[in-house]
Amino acid sequence: MFDRLFLHYGPQKWWPGETSFEVMVGAILTQNTNWRNVEKAIANLKAASALHPMAMFELSDSSLASLIKPAGYFNVKTKRLKNFVEFLQQHYQGAIEKMREKPTLELREALLRVKGIGPETADSILLYALEHPLFVIDAYTYRILTRHFLIHEEATYEEMQDFFADHVPAEVAHYNEFHALLVAVGKEFCRPKPQCELCPLKGLHWD
DNA sequence: GACCAGGCACATC
């Protein structure tokens, strides 16, 4: 599956973002949201010099909400971003570098305690911003796995993550590329209404 | 206008 996707789409260069903090903010903003809309919000944050933990922390809720408006759910996401930067202040004095020293599981559990950060957002932050080997599961990944009969319809997030851990070499660069490729093929062919005819994964079979 | 987007928390039964 990986080989077909990589041949078809090439390297995805994820995650788009200049700093770790930008990646983390993007992970929250893209919750159930088109990435193009997130880009507009991030551009606004950059223009306002708000793409730093302390600067964001000090913004008023209404100012932050207006900056991230194009990403949708702006009231919800304002609170989630504030919860997150508060978490950074409390645990790491706002210094992302202090996060990097902590073990994977400890970080994941800490992130999941932040209201507004669920498993996908936590794992996106860990894989794409902090380079921990955790496979990110999203709606596309779920559809691709179930439609290829690789996992049952009722599979939980953890079950799907374990599936990748069991079948894919646990290397950060590989997890990074593979998940990005799943999103690329998902956007094109694995929407709620399947469009399988021209999918590069069509006809794959498993032993 | 319908559909959908790189989720998550919370209410209600």
Add this chain to the structure above:
DNA sequence: GATGTGCATGGT
């Protein structure tokens, strides 16, 4: 536990 709903902009 499981099922349903609110959150919101913007592109196709």
